[in-house]
Structures are given as structure tokens and as C-alpha cells.
Amino acid sequence: MTFQPIKFYQTGTFTVGNRLLDPSQRSVQSHRDRSNAINSGHRACQGCGEALGARYAVDAAMDATNSQLIAANATGCLEVFTTPYPESSWQLPWMHSLFGNAAAIGTGIAAALKAKGRSDVRVIAQGGDGGTTDIGFACLSGMFERNDDVLYICYDNEAYMNTGVQRSSATPPAARTATTMPVGPEPGNAFGQGKYVPAIAMAHDIPYVATASVAYLRDLEAKVKRAMEFRGARYIHIYVPCPLGWGTASHDTIRIARLAHETGLFPLFEAEYGELVSSLPIRKQQPVEEYLKPQRRFAHLFGAKPRADLIAKIQARADTNILKYRQLQREEV
Amino acid sequence: MDKPFAITLDPGSSLANHTGTWRTSRPQYVDRLPPCNGACPSGENIQGWLYHAESGDYEQAWRVLTLDNPLPAVMGRVCYHPCETSCNRGQLDNAVGINSVERFLGDEAIRRGWKFDAPAESSGKKVLIVGAGPSGLSAAYQLARAGHRVEIHEAGPMTGGMMRFGIPKYRLPRDVLAAEVQRILDLGIVLKLNTKVANIETSMRAGEFNAAFLAVGAHIGRRAYIPAGDAAHILDAVSVLRSMEGEEKPKLGRRVVVYGGGNTAIDVARTARRLGATETVIVYRRTREKMPAHDFEVEEALQEGIMIKWLSTIKQADAGSLILEKMALDDTGFPQPTGEFETIAADSLILALGQDVDLSLLNGVSGLEVRDGVVQVASNMMTGHPGIFAGGDMVPSERTVTVGIGHGKKAARHIDAWLRGTTYEPAAKHELAAFNMLHPWYYSDAPKTVRPMLDIIRRQTSFDEVQGGLDQGNALFEARRCLSCGNCFECDNCYGVCPDNAVIKLGPGKRFKFNFDYCKGCGMCANECPCGAIKMIPEEI
Numbered sequence: 001m002t003f004q005p006i007k008f009y010q011t012g013t014f015t016v017g018n019r020l021l022d023p024s025q026r027s028v029q030s031h032r033d034r035s036n037a038i039n040s041g042h043r044a045c046q047g048c049g050e051a052l053g054a055r056y057a058v059d060a061a062m063d064a065t066n067s068q069l070i071a072a073n074a075t076g077c078l079e080v081f082t083t084p085y086p087e088s089s090w091q092l093p094w095m096h097s098l099f100g101n102a103a104a105i106g107t108g109i110a111a112a113l114k115a116k117g118r119s120d121v122r123v124i125a126q127g128g129d130g131g132t133t134d135i136g137f138a139c140l141s142g143m144f145e146r147n148d149d150v151l152y153i154c155y156d157n158e159a160y161m162n163t164g165v166q167r168s169s170a171t172p173p174a175a176r177t178a179t180t181m182p183v184g185p186e187p188g189n190a191f192g193q194g195k196y197v198p199a200i201a202m203a204h205d206i207p208y209v210a211t212a213s214v215a216y217l218r219d220l221e222a223k224v225k226r227a228m229e230f231r232g233a234r235y236i237h238i239y240v241p242c243p244l245g246w247g248t249a250s251h252d253t254i255r256i257a258r259l260a261h262e263t264g265l266f267p268l269f270e271a272e273y274g275e276l277v278s279s280l281p282i283r284k285q286q287p288v289e290e291y292l293k294p295q296r297r298f299a300h301l302f303g304a305k306p307r308a309d310l311i312a313k314i315q316a317r318a319d320t321n322i323l324k325y326r327q328l329q330r331e332e333v
Numbered sequence: 334m335d336k337p338f339a340i341t342l343d344p345g346s347s348l349a350n351h352t353g354t355w356r357t358s359r360p361q362y363v364d365r366l367p368p369c370n371g372a373c374p375s376g377e378n379i380q381g382w383l384y385h386a387e388s389g390d391y392e393q394a395w396r397v398l399t400l401d402n403p404l405p406a407v408m409g410r411v412c413y414h415p416c417e418t419s420c421n422r423g424q425l426d427n428a429v430g431i432n433s434v435e436r437f438l439g440d441e442a443i444r445r446g447w448k449f450d451a452p453a454e455s456s457g458k459k460v461l462i463v464g465a466g467p468s469g470l471s472a473a474y475q476l477a478r479a480g481h482r483v484e485i486h487e488a489g490p491m492t493g494g495m496m497r498f499g500i501p502k503y504r505l506p507r508d509v510l511a512a513e514v515q516r517i518l519d520l521g522i523v524l525k526l527n528t529k530v531a532n533i534e535t536s537m538r539a540g541e542f543n544a545a546f547l548a549v550g551a552h553i554g555r556r557a558y559i560p561a562g563d564a565a566h567i568l569d570a571v572s573v574l575r576s577m578e579g580e581e582k583p584k585l586g587r588r589v590v591v592y593g594g595g596n597t598a599i600d601v602a603r604t605a606r607r608l609g610a611t612e613t614v615i616v617y618r619r620t621r622e623k624m625p626a627h628d629f630e631v632e633e634a635l636q637e638g639i640m641i642k643w644l645s646t647i648k649q650a651d652a653g654s655l656i657l658e659k660m661a662l663d664d665t666g667f668p669q670p671t672g673e674f675e676t677i678a679a680d681s682l683i684l685a686l687g688q689d690v691d692l693s694l695l696n697g698v699s700g701l702e703v704r705d706g707v708v709q710v711a712s713n714m715m716t717g718h719p720g721i722f723a724g725g726d727m728v729p730s731e732r733t734v735t736v737g738i739g740h741g742k743k744a745a746r747h748i749d750a751w752l753r754g755t756t757y758e759p760a761a762k763h764e765l766a767a768f769n770m771l772h773p774w775y776y777s778d779a780p781k782t783v784r785p786m787l788d789i790i791r792r793q794t795s796f797d798e799v800q801g802g803l804d805q806g807n808a809l810f811e812a813r814r815c816l817s818c819g820n821c822f823e824c825d826n827c828y829g830v831c832p833d834n835a836v837i838k839l840g841p842g843k844r845f846k847f848n849f850d851y852c853k854g855c856g857m858c859a860n861e862c863p864c865g866a867i868k869m870i871p872e873e874i
Contacts (some may be wrong), residue, residue: 004690014775017825019841020388020813030825034837040834040851041347047855048357051832073669082347207811217829243855251869254830258774 028221035062035091042089044081047250049240049257050155053214054078054126057238058154060224062092065122070109071095074102074127074136078155079163089201100135102127103143103223106150114149122228126153130160130172135199140197140235141308144204147232151224154197154235154275157242171193172265174310175297175318177245178298180302198271201235205274208234213268214241219280223270239266259291261294264318267325279326288315352833356854358869359848360827365616365766365819368430370418374731375408375739377401377472379416379431380820386812387822392447393515394812395438399449402738403517404473404511406443406465409436411500412735413627420767421818426778430803430811433784437808438645443512445858452520453480458752461542463530463694465493468725469733470517472748476546477520484540485522491578492518494550495726496734498575499597500529501604502796509612517563530694533721544748545694547708548741549687551726556827557592561681564652570601570685577604586680587611590655592647593685594624599631600620601683602639605797613643615641618660618668633799637792644668655679691725705729714744715759722748766819770865775826776816782807819827821845821866827858 008020017030028034037058062069073079078249079096082089097105106125113121125143127136132154143150159177160166169176173191176182180189201209207230213221222239227234241248241256248256260266260279265288268280289311292298301307322328367380378397385394398405409432420428441447459482462469465487473483491512492495496505508608518524530536537545554569561567568583570593576583589605591598599654606613615634617624620643624631642657645666649656657675660668689706700717702709707729714722724740726732728798784802792799803811821844828836828845834847836851859867 014777015824015826016829019823026825027829029829032840036834038834039347040848041352042833043350043352044832045345046853047857052830055832055834086343087345087347087350142355202766249856251860253832253855253857254861314629 002016004325014121014218015276023296027218028060028219029056030330034059035067037062037091038082039091040157041087042082043084044077044083045242045244045250047243047253048077048081049079049253050128050157051081052152052253053155053240055218055237056214056217057125057126057224058092061122061124061151061228062280064228066120068094068121069093069122070113070123072097072102072109072123073106073126074125074131075099075162076128076131076160078126078161085112089118092231096123099131101139102131102136103139103150103152106152107143107146107148110149111192120209121150121333123149124153125153126155129154129156130163130168132156133169133178133195137174137197141200141204144201144206144233144235147206149231149233151234153237154237155240156237156238157245159242159245161242164277170197174298174307174314177297186302187311188297198235198237201237202274202276203272204233206233207231207273209237209271210235211237211239211266211268213261213266214238216280217240217253217259219268223247226270232282245297247299252294256291256294259286261327262286263291264290264293264327265314267321268328269325269328279292282322285322285328288318299304307317337678342816351850351868352853353835353848353850356852356872357745357874358854358856358871359849359852360854360856360859361868361870362821362844362846363819363868364821365593365770366421366763367766367818367820368421369429371762371765372415372419374415374736375737376742377416379585380815380817382438383429383431383434383815384817384820384822386649386808387815389809391441392445395442395447395624396433396450398438400634401742403449403471404439404513404734404738405435406439406507406513407467407496408735408738408800409433409439409802410505410509411496413733415735421766421771422814422816424768425773425776425816426500429814429816430625430782430784433782433803434594434808434812435865437699437803438453439513440509440802444511449478449516452478455482456480456752458482458543460483460526460540460748460752461537461540461545462548463533463545464488464494464548464550464725465514465524465526465534466491466548466550466725467496468550468737468741468744469494469546471738472546472548472724472745473522473741474517474520475742475745476748477517477522479745481749481752483522484542485524486528486530486536487524487526487548488549490527492524492526494548495552495737498552498578499571499600500734501607502576503603503607503792503799504600506798513725533694534698534853537720543718543752544722545658546741546744546748547716547721547727548725548737549691549727551690551696551707551732553689553691554684555687555689556684559647560649560669561614562651565650566652566681567650568596568681570683571602571688573683574604585610588678588680589614589683590647590677590679590681591615591683591685593617593687594619594626595687596626596630598685599626599634601685603634603637605683606639606793612678613639614679615639616647616655617641617643618646620644620662623666630646634833634848637790646670648674650679650682653678653680655682657795679731686725687730687804692727702792713747714740715747715751720751734744736829761817766865771816772861772863772865773816775861775863776826781865782811809867810852817864819865822864826861826863827867830857830861832857 174188369379382397414432417428554571725737
């Protein structure tokens with residue numbers, strides 16, 4: 001990781017701030033003058049992971065670029081809840097066009113800035129998992145392939161939440177959505193389908209790819225900051241639980257995100273030029289049941305007829321991730 | 334229209350949207366009672382002073398600590414730290430070494446010569462304190478700081494009471510005790526040594542005192558009937574420990590037997606070992622589990638080569654030998670004689686069977702109630718006689734220094750109120766911060782710092798202090814292991830995790846407040862608060 005590990009035995013570096021730390025070593029979110037890129041009054045649901053993840057990421061990007069930042073945004077929850085015309089919660093220049101073209105808009109802004117000689121202004125493009133992994137995928141892959149100077153951030157809540165929880169290619173196996181109902185011998189979303197865009201991004205050999213989570217703020221901020229040190233195409237995939245679509249309590253958003261990492265279902269890592277360069281190790285590994293049980297979208301795996309076979313298949317996916325992305329290895333300091 | 338191309342409306346901020354109206358429950362910052370504070374017999378605000386120690390402000394930590402207890406260097410050595418037993422961190426790895434940090438602060442204060450703040454404005458009232466032990470000193474300190482004129486009458490030749498005459502030097506070096514007592518006396522307290530109060534009412538009239546606090550302790554060693562030969566050498570533990578303070582050390586011989594199972598028995602056995610006894614045996618009629626002495630003290634005694642005979646009573650004492658009878662526990666857990674005897678060699682027998690209170694100073698005082706050899710007091714520490722309060726070992730209590738200091742403080746508060754014609758109402762206790770209210774994921778692993786112990790050979794032959802202290806570095810480490818249960822320590826978590834920016838950070842030391850215009854009541858702040866200082870309460874709808 002690029003941030004200095006600081007040992008404070010009371011809280012380590014796990015809390016947002018720490019009064020015992022020098023202000024320069026504290027997280028962006030702990031500062032009273034953070035940019036609050038998404039202002040209060042937005043219409044996200046109670047406990048929205050995406051609203052939180054987007055503020056974490058964009059505040060960090062603003063901090064890293066001296067607030068010289070332009071954002072392009074795909075259609076999706078993030079766009080709808082922040083910007084019901086003519087209101088907006090955004091505290092930076094922000095542009096929305098279509099569901100599928102956020103990456104292309106980002107490319108266009110970057111090209112315009114280049115033409116104007118404004119190398120100080122940086123560009124991010126962002127969208128949900130639907131706008132990234134399905135609808136916007138062609139533009140995104142093109143942006144990677146051309147190595148355009150854009151940081152693309154995907155806020156992954158594993159379905160189309162804005163339109164009523166329909167399956168996306170980021171929806172995990174066995175999850176209930178409006179289009180993958182928990183009926184039949186293989187209830188919920190099918191196994192073996194979907195795509196894992198972080199790996200696809202790595203396959204483009206772009207300068208920087210990372211996964212992050214709302215449960216690991218300091219790690220997330222360090223990754224955004226690191227991404228801003230590169231020129232060219234960069235991709236960060238942020239895990240943002242959705243209380244409404246997943247059927248979880250609004251206060252459990254961060255807990256669920258933490259469990260996703262601790263079970264191995266959502267590995268946290270960084271890759272540069274197609275190579276894995278670091279992993280955030282799991283502090284205490286948990287069985288996948290701990291993650292699945294609190295979510296109503298997986299309720300059909302438990303209950304009167306528990307589906308131990310499907311849980312075992314999900315556990316196998318987690319175990320594969322842990323090995324593949326070195327989630328149990330201690331980081332060398 | 335001077336808007337740019339294709340723009341027809343002004344962009345409006347979302348701030349006009351008061352999303353607080355969505356809320357069905359609201360977060361509230363609370364202060365809960367940390368279990369250490371709840372367990373402290375002296376009522377110390379432990380979490381409060383650790384907070385200052387964590388940032389390295391040891392003087393402020395010491396000042397907060399000494400609001401409740403003027404003897405931290407003593408307490409950091411002799412207290413049995415029920416705070417650590419109840420510490421929530423004990424359920425995570427090990428309890429915070431509160432006692433060792435307290436000692437560090439006490440030693441630091443002595444080293445740097447920190448003094449107490451000058452007393453408040455004088456009240457013109459006069460209080461007599463009888464006894465210069467922990468309870469009397471604690472009351473004197475609190476009353477002096479409240480502005481009363483205080484006079485201590487002590488029967489003995491030195492201050493400290495059982496801290497000096499009951500606790501051996503290897504647990505409490507006398508220079509430490511002297512320094513802390515002197516700092517209390519420096520508040521302008523009049524001390525009269527070798528002044529035994531024969532009758533409390535007479536002394537109060539003679540000195541024109543408005544109130545009195547009695548804390549004479551329990552100094553009379555309890556005897557048991559043991560048939561003894563003429564030449565048998567039988568002593569009591571309190572006298573042995575007391576004579577350690579004099580010029581002439583007690584002569585105990587090479588083989589010493591101690592009878593009893595409390596902390597005093599352990600203290601006197603370890604003292605005998607240091608005086609040169611080659612064989613020291615503690616005889617106790619029940620088992621180790623039933624022994625009232627604290628387990629770590631038993632362990633330290635065993636390490637020093639002291640032997641313990643469990644389930645034994647002494648039937649007869651003769652010159653040079655004792656006859657023991659073996660006991661067996663019956664179904665109810667009481668020891669019963671077995672009729673099996675053994676003889677062991679002993680040059681002296683020391684009885685450590687408990688202590689009684691010398692109540693002669695109360696003769697003829699009206700309204701007093703004495704039960705089981707101790708004075709009964711009301712919840713305000715006042716005896717049945719108005720204006721006479723009592724505390725420490727002479728009232729019903731667990732007889733420890735910590736309890737004594739707590740009694741002194743409590744009595745002082747009530748005496749102060751009584752002298753001013755009011756009553757003292759203690760603030761309502763906060764809800765206990767139980768372990769399940771915390772979010773321990775946020776705390777990193779950090780095992781307890783082990784205090785250095787003196788080499789075993791020097792423990793057996795000298796009165797040097799057995800347990801060492803912490804230094805600046807590891808005291809800071811230890812203080813920072815505190816979880817700050819139930820009390821905000823400004824970790825910024827609530828400020829960070831709110832998806833609606835509805836937490837306002839007020840700046841260092843000022844904590845946070847909620848912006849209820851925008852708080853949707855999701856409860857994330859309460860759920861992610863490491864120390865359980867936020868509570869969700871339902872909105873009235």
C-alpha cells in the first residue's frame with residue numbers, strides 16, 4: 001500500500017481519523033475542509049453505500065488534484081439521486097449524457113483539455129455496475145485500449161438498483177433480483193455467468209487498476225491518490241452495498257462491505273500495467289455464511305430448506321479469490 | 334437571457350432538500366459508564382485520565398486522576414485493580430494495565446514535583462480527622478480542597494496507617510508514600526502525631542470542630558485459642574508488620590509458620606522470608622480456591638519459596654514445633670477435622686486471622702450503632718451521631734486501601750454539604766458501556782505490557798520493590814490500549830461514515846453534533862462507532 005502504516009494501538013489506522021495523528025497523516029474524510037463532493041440533501045436511500053463511496057472517492061480525487069477536477073457520470077442511481085434537474089448535489093464540474101457513454105464523455109473532456117493545454121485539470125468518469133459492466137462496456141474498453149487520460153470509477157452495487165433491482169453482469173451467483181427470482185432448482189442468479197471487470201481492465205495492461213470498498217476508507221483514499229499519480233487510463237472498482245436492493249439494514253452497509261472482504265468474496269488489490277502489485281490482507285477470515293445471512297437477497301439459501309450445496313459453491317468462489325488475489329498474505333512493509 | 338447555450342434554468346443546490354424529514358429514528362451522542370470507572374472503589378474517572386495520558390499530557394492526566402484519589406503512586410502499587418478485572422479489553426486480548434499507568438503518573442508527579450491546586454475559598458469551618466491512614470488522608474485532602482480547615486489526629490508516630498504499618502516495603506517503598514502524604518499536607522492541613530483521641534466528643538469540643546471524620550482503621554490482631562506450651566513463640570501479623578517500621582526488627586527464627594489465608598498472611602510470610610527465615614509455611618484450613626488472598630500474591634509468594642499447607646489447622650503450639658490437624662471439605666464446602674495429625678518444626682507462629690477495630694474513642698457517644706465490631710454508617714457515611722462521619726476499615730467494607738480512599742472522598746463530599754447546610758446528591762450514573770456495545774474491529778491487536786519483576790534471589794533476601802514500573806514509552810503504549818468504552822474519543826468515524834454529511838465536526842476537544850436537517854436516521858454512525866458513544870432513539874411521529 002502507498003500509505004504509511006501507523007500503529008495506534010487504540011484504533012490502528014482503521015478509524016476515519018485519530019486525534020493522536022499528525023493532521024497530514026489523517027484521512028481526507030477526517031478533515032473539516034474536505035470538499036464534500038456530494039452535498040447534503042441528495043436523495044439516496046438511508047444508508048446508501050454508493051453515496052458514501054462516491055464522496056470518499058471524489059473527495060480523495062479532489063484532494064489529490066488541488067480541486068482541479070471534472071467528472072462525467074453515467075446514468076444510474078448516482079446520477080438520479082444527486083441531480084434531479086435543476087438541482088444538483090455535486091460540488092465540482094459534472095456532466096451527464098447517456099447510460100452507456102460515460103467513458104467516452106471522459107475521453108472527450110480529456111481530449112478537449114489537451115487541446116487547450118490544461119494539463120492541470122484532471123478527468124474522472126464514473127458509473128454504477130450496470131453502466132460500466134453492461135451498457136457502457138464498449139466505451140470503457142475503448143477508453144482503456146486508447147489509454148485515454150481518464151480515471152474511471154465503477155460503484156458496484158451488483159444490480160440495476162435505480163430501475164428496481166434487475167440483474168447486471170456484476171450480480172453474484174444465487175442472488176435474488178427482480179429478474180433472477182429465487183425459484184426452481186437453481187434459485188437466484190445463475191452460477192458461472194457475469195463478468196469481473198477489474199480482471200478485464202488488467203487484461204488491457206492499463207497503468208493502474210484497483211478494487212476498493214467503503215469499509216476500508218484509508219485503503220480507498222490511498223488508491224485514488226495513487227491513481228492520480230498516473231497519466232493514461234485507470235480503473236477503480238469500488239464495492240458499495242445497497243440496503244434496498246440487497247435487503248439489508250441501513251445501518252449495516254459498512255459491516256456488509258467489510259464482510260465481503262473478510263470472506264474473500266470481494267478481494268482488495270492493486271495492479272499496475274496488468275500485474276498485481278499489492279493486496280489488502282484479510283485480518284480475520286470469515287465463512288461466507290456470515291456475509292450471506294444478513295442479506296434478504298440470499299434468504300432462500302437458508303430458511304426451512306437450507307442450500308448447503310450452493311453455499312459451498314459460493315465458498316469455493318471466495319477461496320479462489322483469496323488465493324488468486326493473495327488475500328491472506330501478510331504485506332511486506 | 335444571458336445564460337450559456339442550451340441552459341434555461343439556474344442550477345440549484347440540493348441543500349434545499351431537507352432529507353431529515355425521512356427519519357424515523359435519530360442518533361444521539363451519549364456518555365456511557367466505562368466498566369473500569371464503574372468498578373473503581375475510589376470512583377476514579379479512569380477512562381477520563383487515560384484520555385489525557387494517550388496524548389502524552391501526563392500532567393493533565395494526573396490532575397484528572399487526583400480529583401478522586403490523591404495517592405496515585407501508592408495506589409499504582411498496592412491496589413488490587415478491580416478496574417482491570419472489569420476492563421472490556423480483557424475480552425479482546427488483555428485488560429489495559431490501568432494500575433501500571435496510574436503508578437507511572439504518580440511517579441512522574443513525584444519526579445517533576447507537581448502540586449495540587451490551591452484550596453478553594455475558605456469556608457470558615459473546621460473538621461477533625463481521626464487517623465492518618467488512606468481514608469483519613471483522602472478525606473482531609475478533599476475537605477482541604479473544598480476550603481475547610483482540617484486537622485488530623487494520628488495515634489501513631491507516623492502517617493500512612495496500614496499503608497505504612499500493614500503493607501511491606503517491597504510492595505510500597507516508604508519514600509513514595511512520604512512524598513504523596515507530604516503533598517496532601519502541603520494543602521495547609523494540620524497534622525498531630527502521637528495524638529490518640531480518647532473520646533471523640535471531648536476532642537471535638539476542645540478544638541471547636543464543626544464535624545469529624547473517623548478513620549482509625551482496624552489494628553488489633555485477632556487471636557484464636559490455641560493450646561500452647563510456655564515456651565511457644567506466638568505473635569500476631571499486624572504487630573510483626575508494624576515492628577518492621579521500628580528500629581528493632583522482629584525476631585522470628587529460621588522456621589516460621591503463618592496461620593491464616595488472607596493478604597496479610599501472605600505479606601507477613603514474605604516479610605519473614607526476607608528477614609532470613611529459611612522455611613516459611615502458611616497454614617490455612619481451606620483450599621487455594623477458597624483463600625481470600627489475591628491469587629497473584631499467592632503466586633508471587635510461592636515463587637519466593639514460601640510453602641503453603643492447605644486444609645490444615647493448628648491444634649497445639651510448643652517450643653520449636655506445632656501440631657497440625659488435617660481437614661477435609663464437607664459437602665457444603667466447610668472444612669471438617671479428620672483426626673489425622675502431623676507435627677512440624679517452627680521457631681515462631683504468626684497469627685494472621687483478621688483484625689478488629691479499637692472503638693474506645695466512641696465510648697459514651699450517643700446514637701452510635703456498632704455491629705460485628707464495626708461502626709454502622711448511613712449511605713452518606715454519617716454515623717448515628719450527627720456531625721460524626723466514619724469510613725475505612727472501621728465501617729463495614731472490604732478492607733483495602735482503595736476502598737478506604739473511596740470512603741474518604743465520599744465522606745468528604747457529604748461533610749462538605751453537611752457543613753454548608755445542604756445535602757450532596759451524587760449525579761445519576763450513566764448506563765454501563767458493555768462489551769457488546771463496542772465495535773472492536775476498529776481496535777488493533779496490542780498485548781498488555783508486562784511490568785518488570787525483581788530477580789527472585791533479591792526478592793528472597795531484600796526489601797527492594799518487587800514490581801517495576803513503566804517508562805514514558807510503554808506507559809504511552811499502555812494508555813493507548815484503552816478502548817474509551819462509551820465515551821467519544823474523536824476518531825472521526827461518525828463524521829466519515831455518514832452518507833449525508835449530516836455530522837458536523839466541531840474541532841479538537843469539542844466532539845461532533847448532528848445536522849438533523851439532513852440526517853436520514855440510517856444508523857450507520859451508531860453502528861460504526863468504535864466505543865459505543867452513539868445511541869439510536871425512535872423519533873416521535
